[in-house]
Amino acid sequence: MNPITNPESTTNWYLFLSCLLFSIGVMGVLFRKNALIILMCIELMLNAVNLLLVSFSAYSGNTDGQTFVFFIMVVAAAEVAVGLALMVSIYRNIGSIDIQSLNKLKW
Amino acid sequence: MESTIVFYLLSALSVISALFVVFSRSPIYSVLSLIVCFFTIAGHYIMLNAQFLAIIHIIVYAGAIMVLMLFTVMLLNLNKELGTHKFNLTKLMAVITGGLMFLVIIASVKSSSLANYQAPAYLNIGNAEDIGMKLFTDYLLPFEISSVLFVSAMISAVLLAKKEVK
Amino acid sequence: MNNTMNLLTMITPAMMIPIFPLLGFLILSLFGKKLGLMSGWIASMAILGSFLCSINLFIGLEGDQQLNFSIFNWINSGDLQIEFGFLIDQLSLIMLLVVTGIGFLIHLYSIGYMHHDEGFTRFFSYLNLFVFFMLLLVMGNNYAVMFIGWEGVGLCSYLLIGFWFKNPDYNNAAKKAFIMNRIGDLGFLIGIFALIFHFGTLDFIDVQNQLTGFESNAPILVFITLMLFIGATGKSAQLPLYTWLPDAMAGPTPVSALIHAATMVTAGIYMICRSNLLFALAPYTLHIILIVGVATSLFAAIIGIKQNDIKKVLAYSTVSQLGLMFAAIGLGAFESSLFHVMTHAFFKALLFLGAGSVIHAMGGEQDIRKMGGLSKSIKITFVTFLIATLAISGIFPFAGFFSKDEILAKAFEHNLLAWALLSISSMITAFYMFRLLFLVFYGQFRGTEQQAKHLHESPISMTFPLMVLAILSAFGGFFGLPAVFDSTHQLNVFLAPIFNASKLVTTEVHALSHSQEWMLMGIATFAALMSIFFAFSLYIKKQQLPENDADLTGFSKIVANKFYVDEFYHKVFVNPIMIISDLLLVLVDKLIIDMVVNLTAIIVDALGRLYRLIQTGSTGFYLIAMVLSMVIVMFIQIIL
Numbered sequence A: 001m002n003p004i005t006n007p008e009s010t011t012n013w014y015l016f017l018s019c020l021l022f023s024i025g026v027m028g029v030l031f032r033k034n035a036l037i038i039l040m041c042i043e044l045m046l047n048a049v050n051l052l053l054v055s056f057s058a059y060s061g062n063t064d065g066q067t068f069v070f071f072i073m074v075v076a077a078a079e080v081a082v083g084l085a086l087m088v089s090i091y092r093n094i095g096s097i098d099i100q101s102l103n104k105l106k107w
Numbered sequence B: 001m002e003s004t005i006v007f008y009l010l011s012a013l014s015v016i017s018a019l020f021v022v023f024s025r026s027p028i029y030s031v032l033s034l035i036v037c038f039f040t041i042a043g044h045y046i047m048l049n050a051q052f053l054a055i056i057h058i059i060v061y062a063g064a065i066m067v068l069m070l071f072t073v074m075l076l077n078l079n080k081e082l083g084t085h086k087f088n089l090t091k092l093m094a095v096i097t098g099g100l101m102f103l104v105i106i107a108s109v110k111s112s113s114l115a116n117y118q119a120p121a122y123l124n125i126g127n128a129e130d131i132g133m134k135l136f137t138d139y140l141l142p143f144e145i146s147s148v149l150f151v152s153a154m155i156s157a158v159l160l161a162k163k164e165v166k
Numbered sequence C: 001m002n003n004t005m006n007l008l009t010m011i012t013p014a015m016m017i018p019i020f021p022l023l024g025f026l027i028l029s030l031f032g033k034k035l036g037l038m039s040g041w042i043a044s045m046a047i048l049g050s051f052l053c054s055i056n057l058f059i060g061l062e063g064d065q066q067l068n069f070s071i072f073n074w075i076n077s078g079d080l081q082i083e084f085g086f087l088i089d090q091l092s093l094i095m096l097l098v099v100t101g102i103g104f105l106i107h108l109y110s111i112g113y114m115h116h117d118e119g120f121t122r123f124f125s126y127l128n129l130f131v132f133f134m135l136l137l138v139m140g141n142n143y144a145v146m147f148i149g150w151e152g153v154g155l156c157s158y159l160l161i162g163f164w165f166k167n168p169d170y171n172n173a174a175k176k177a178f179i180m181n182r183i184g185d186l187g188f189l190i191g192i193f194a195l196i197f198h199f200g201t202l203d204f205i206d207v208q209n210q211l212t213g214f215e216s217n218a219p220i221l222v223f224i225t226l227m228l229f230i231g232a233t234g235k236s237a238q239l240p241l242y243t244w245l246p247d248a249m250a251g252p253t254p255v256s257a258l259i260h261a262a263t264m265v266t267a268g269i270y271m272i273c274r275s276n277l278l279f280a281l282a283p284y285t286l287h288i289i290l291i292v293g294v295a296t297s298l299f300a301a302i303i304g305i306k307q308n309d310i311k312k313v314l315a316y317s318t319v320s321q322l323g324l325m326f327a328a329i330g331l332g333a334f335e336s337s338l339f340h341v342m343t344h345a346f347f348k349a350l351l352f353l354g355a356g357s358v359i360h361a362m363g364g365e366q367d368i369r370k371m372g373g374l375s376k377s378i379k380i381t382f383v384t385f386l387i388a389t390l391a392i393s394g395i396f397p398f399a400g401f402f403s404k405d406e407i408l409a410k411a412f413e414h415n416l417l418a419w420a421l422l423s424i425s426s427m428i429t430a431f432y433m434f435r436l437l438f439l440v441f442y443g444q445f446r447g448t449e450q451q452a453k454h455l456h457e458s459p460i461s462m463t464f465p466l467m468v469l470a471i472l473s474a475f476g477g478f479f480g481l482p483a484v485f486d487s488t489h490q491l492n493v494f495l496a497p498i499f500n501a502s503k504l505v506t507t508e509v510h511a512l513s514h515s516q517e518w519m520l521m522g523i524a525t526f527a528a529l530m531s532i533f534f535a536f537s538l539y540i541k542k543q544q545l546p547e548n549d550a551d552l553t554g555f556s557k558i559v560a561n562k563f564y565v566d567e568f569y570h571k572v573f574v575n576p577i578m579i580i581s582d583l584l585l586v587l588v589d590k591l592i593i594d595m596v597v598n599l600t601a602i603i604v605d606a607l608g609r610l611y612r613l614i615q616t617g618s619t620g621f622y623l624i625a626m627v628l629s630m631v632i633v634m635f636i637q638i639i640l
Helices: A007-031 A035-060 A064-094 B002-023 B027-047 B051-075 B089-111 B128-136 B140-161 C002-009 C011-035 C038-060 C090-113 C120-139 C143-161 C168-199 C204-213 C219-235 C244-250 C253-262 C264-274 C276-280 C283-305 C310-330 C334-361 C379-393 C399-414 C416-441 C449-454 C460-480 C490-505 C514-541 C554-560 C562-614 C619-639
Strands: C067-077 C080-088
Touching (some): A007 B089, B027 B051, B051 B128, C002 C011, C011 C067, C038 C090, C080 C120, C080 C143, C090 C253, C090 C490, C120 C143, C120 C253, C143 C168, C143 C253, C168 C219, C219 C276, C244 C310, C253 C264, C253 C334, C264 C334, C276 C490, C283 C562, C310 C334, C310 C399, C310 C416, C334 C379, C334 C460, C379 C399, C379 C460, C460 C490
Antiparallel strands (some): C067 C080
């Protein structure tokens, strides 16, 4: 069963897969306290969305979806660069990247 | 028939590696398993006839982003366990919330008309020429602006990470 | 065809008339600091430009031609369309010439009078703004545009009365003028609303055209005209709203001359003349106007006898003369009223400017008890002041004689009692004006040594306007020679297109015979000469001086205190309002409103204290809250 030649049967599977990956990413963000791992989970979520876009693109026979994926990659790369720089500077100031130690946002 | 097997295999691998990213105790293992996950996603791209994107994906994610992550882990010497994996209320909440998220997303997808979507006939898409045409005609302006985004990201990363002069 | 072409070419100069002073105002207020003494000349040139444009129009419009054009559609609300447009006809032309002509002379005078003042530029920018609004008032082709000008001149009057704002008394005078005017303006506004309600338009000509079907004394017309008249009493200082005008003398003297004598205070008369057909169809209102006019004229004249401030005397005489003009309107003699507006503008502006020159020479002294014998040291001022005094007293052949005599003749035709009272008022006017003249210019100098040395004639920029106005005061009356002199009444002929319609509806009393007219003139002149002689015997022969305020007794004390009208208003209107507002302050403001406000604050404060417990500062908790809310939102969306 080729997913390309037989679209109806597999669209749902790709949907299901990317939803699962996305939810794992969300859970990871909530579950872990290490800011670096949280960043990685965000990457995972972005990739789940990318996968969905590519599958839509394939099924609709339209390249636009893939172009969007391209732009998402651009944004993701920029985000990682800034995020890691933030992490380094936080680590330098606090000596830890545990999000529990970042609790200045309270009354 | 082979493609179906490959699909299930890749899917299983990506889900398992993704779970490993979340639950691994050491950040290094998390990073490595995320790389594995990205490779499987690249495999999905090839299956979906998006070869160009698959290559780009590997270059950007596995080649650049994950290397950056690894370097950060090593430079900051983070490869030690932060806290314990004791199962406390926050973690329970996290798992429940993640599960609820999954359910809600699936439910919304099901309730949408997407499930009954009838695809048009397959066209020859996904090669470099095709995407290049799109990028340099319809999406020229966003494409150019993304370079500005890169420059600003680069500058801000340098500014944030450099040591303060005292 | 040729005529319409001719009219179209007039639009540009007509537009330029108000634009010049507006530009002057903008330049002076934006770049005033850098201009210094130049600003006076810029302002004067702006008014001169308007004056020349007005003359251009005056020459260009022939016969009963009028220029009526709209600049833009201003208010567009349902059936009501109000255009921002100008109407130039014979009536507005007369006013334009008076406003810009006298305005120019007074600007010129102010350059000399104000040149020591630190607010020199500010003064001229206000003056230009005033002229701009006055021109709007005069040129507007509907009541709404007129109302802008009406309010604008009120504002400028306020600004200029309180020009020396460091003195709290002057500020109070300015506020008083403004508030008194507001009371009148409310009446005017109600009148305008009634016009909209009843006629659906504010355009002068449209309203006039719709009036043809109305009966005389239709209730709605009486109501509208009464309301408009209340507006006029405020602006033109009639009983009972006149009290602001004497206080308005706190402003610089050129302001008193321009605003509170020659132009602004005649706006009420202009407005009534503008709607003459409306008023002619409401004889009840005309009757009330006659009563108010006569009463004001007499009342103010009596107060004028006992005033010792040179400007206050002139102020009360202005109120009295305005009363005379309203009396003329009440008699249905609109053009006589307008004639008196014109001559009064000449001689009263001259009187005020002369008073300014005297004050200038005396170094700021305004009390006539401390002057005297000035005729030797300030000759030009004295001669011009004498001409103006003769004019206002109604001595042949000065301007005031003709206009006043015309009104008295009209009164004699219609109402003997009114004629008698107005004649008495004119007599009193002649008396107190000559009292002023004798006390200021004759006898011994009663000021200090220092003032005696300081005495000097004013510079040429001040005396030139005096001389021009003196010529106008002397010969201005020949515009309207009565029929007895076998000549045409040029002003009446010129204004005929305006008042033709209302002439048809007013009941025409048989014209006086020539012998009667001669007799009336004789009586008026004799009465004026009598009072002059009386003043002469009191203040020159007996060298009598006005008593100090403390020595006054009986009736003269009441008169010197202006019949206690201000005190009466204070007791009856101001005090109760103060009490009510104190009550409201304690009951409503402090108790109810403050409680509501504070209660809101307390509730918000308590809720804030409660909600801040949620803010744990733990990032993980925030993340879970965020995702959970997203889940809930999506869940709700799916259910719906």
